[in-house]
Amino acid sequence: MKTQIKITLALFSLVLIASCSNKTEEASNKIVAVTDFDKVQSENEDLVILDVRTPEEFSEGHIKDAILINFMGDDFQSKIENLDKSKTYLLYCKAGGRQEKASIQMESMGFENILLLDGGMTSWLAEGKPTEQ
Template identity: 45%
Template sequence: MVKVLNKEGIIILDVRTPGETSRGMIPGAVEIDFRGANFEKEVEKLDKSKPVYIYCASGGRSKSAQEKMSSLGFKETYNLLGGFNNWSAQGLPTK
């Protein structure tokens, strides 16, 4: 998974709250709070032609965000199973 997320031309999207992201993020991730009032407006600024890898803490919000983004015309979205909790538990890089 780390190799995939290090590829050029992809978007890594963190949909957790600012309080959660202050404890760490996947390097290179864009932060847009799924529960924030401007989620849809901010997501619309992203390039819909690029693959988007979405994560939250454990996978629930990112799944909802993935469904919302698909309805907005994003063609290639992926939910990172287990979210940031799983990522950091595996000792993968964080910032």
């Protein structure tokens, strides 16, 4: 019985350590709800909207004034390196996965002011927000 308790405690400890170590790889950025987008935009004069989807997705419709930097493109890192790190960036993709990965990469490059659009373009469209083509 004591062996079983020790094994259980050891497994619990490993799970706890593993879950804590994964946190360092996650972005620590603020999530912005679609309904709060206008407020966030008005409060951040230096806000840059980055669409990290593919050019094809971008051409189907994007948020007004968004800049396309394709996360899947070979030149993603070189384009990001040329951005002003003192500005605030709001990233979005289709549903949230690429924007999260892009923000992690940007954080590792020294960007500190990164916002993520909750649910990406899928949520934007679901709220009936306008797009440009």
